[in-house]
Amino acid sequence: MFHVKLPRQDAIARQADEHLVTHQVKLPRVVERPLRQVAKRVAMALAVLVGTAFIVYADSGGYNDNSDGRVDLLDAFYYATVTLSTTGYGDITPVSDAARFTNIFVITPLRVLFLIILVGTTLEVLTERTREEFRLNRWRSNLRDHTVVIGFGTKGRSAIQTVCATGLKREQVVVVDPSEKAIDSATASGYTGIVGDATRSDVLLRAEAQKARQIIIATQRDDTAVLVTLTARQLNRAAKIVAAVREEENAPLLRQSGADVVITSASAAGRLLGLSVLSPSAGMVLEDLIQQGSGLDIVERPVIKAEVGHGPREVEDLVVSVVRGHRVLGYDDPSVGTLKLTDRLITIVRATPGTRVMPDTRPLPQD
Incomplete structure (x- = not known):
């Protein structure tokens, strides 16, 4: 399962660099439609209403009805309705000590629970989901020639920082990663994030990869990088695809899969280590060139x-x-x-x- 996360405005201001959690247990979560959530909350509210009515009816002798002096089942439901909705006409009132005690310690908490369930939560769900859907639709319609980054590890972070140094706006960067922790970190930095497996075409379609100008593939495994490259190239023939691999022997396979540029991270790090051994000064200069902005x-x-x-x-x-x-x-x-x-x-x-x-x-x- 995957979902899109847009950056929050307060998180963009922070742009905090958070550490990733590499080990995490995740249980499946079903995302319900807003109408279903509202229906569930209405059912809960009705359950509270019925429970309150039967509590009143069980002690009907402790209540007085101004019309006929007695409280039947219909009167109990009527009293529960006007009490929980805070209408309170006053035509049915508790007269015994037990009934008043029940109203203080049972009916009143049920009234608060009823209002929270029916009013507060329902309105929050409707407004939040509607606002989120509106933001997603507007984001999809406005997104063009953006940059898709597959993997938000060390390589992915560094690649984004370098690309953004060209003046690319953070709103034009979409991060795809199977880790929800990584996506939370990406959205906290102001990027749009998508939780999912980038080897699947439907996940890349969620990232609008078919409209992207450039795709950066910085996965942890070389075989994953090959599959992502094949999928991305199938969706977008014109995009510039840059991929990173750990082993140099896998670089030709990435190029055959459709990558325009392939960076061998293990070999590059090895060459930098060897150069630093032969000439520490030359190694420092080369490392300085790699680091952007200093x-x-x-x-x-x-x-x-x-x-x-x-x-x-x-x-x-x-x-x-x-x-x-x-x-x-x-x-x-x-x-x-x-x-x-x-x-x-x-x-x-x-x-x-x-x-x-x-x-x-x-x-x-x-x-």
């Missing part, structure tokens, strides 16, 4: 008019590569020549609060 950042940006006609080494920023069409050329590649207005530069810059990675808005090549 020290040095590696960014992709378009070529400005003042740079057109110049070589990569003549640019003020430190150019690492030039993206021309669908090719990534090194800064010293002879085929680069001079820069063109349609080129994009991958540069290393000093991280500042205003530094942003410019997203690539060009359409992906069609197979």
Whole structure:
């Protein structure tokens, strides 16, 4: 079972970074329709009404009816109705000490319970469900070219932070994870969350993956990543899919499944460890480049008019590569020549609060 969770306004302000609970016992929960919940509460209220009427009828001798002086079963139901609804016409009154004692310690608590069941809870259910349905429908109708992130672990969190550094709004990020704790953490950070198995197409449809511009797959298992990639590519042929795998031998399988870019997390971490052993300083620099927003950042940006006609080494920023069409050329590649207005530069810059990675808005090549 899966459901959509939209971010609460007060949670967006907090944007708390909560730790995930990896071990959790979950019991199945049936989500009832609002009308069924209202009907159940009406039945509970009727049960309280009937119980009150029989309590009054059991001690009918302790009550006085102004019309004929006696209280029958119909009068007992009438008294229970006007008493529980706080109408209180006063035509039937308790006269004996036992009847008054019962009204104080039994009828009055039942009156409070009756009002809570019939009025407070019913209105709350109706307004809450109606408001939630309205928010979901409005969210689905307005969602376009968003980013879907599968998995809200360490990799998923870091990926979202990097993508949001480009200026992407939090409302344009949808997180899918089978853990409700993870989704609670995502919604607390301002993202829309969906609890469910992303290998199922109906879960990805709930995330509007068919309308997404980019899909980030950061699952814990490589086989899950393959299944998610296959499902996502089947739903959306145009989306840019970036997937992470633990083992390098699984990377070709991810590409065959439809991933545009595959990141091998275990190999990347291993290479960083090896580089840090050989040269701790080089390892520190590389780690600094990976961390967004501090020290040095590696960014992709378009070529400005003042740079057109110049070589990569003549640019003020430190150019690492030039993206021309669908090719990534090194800064010293002879085929680069001079820069063109349609080129994009991958540069290393000093991280500042205003530094942003410019997203690539060009359409992906069609197979």
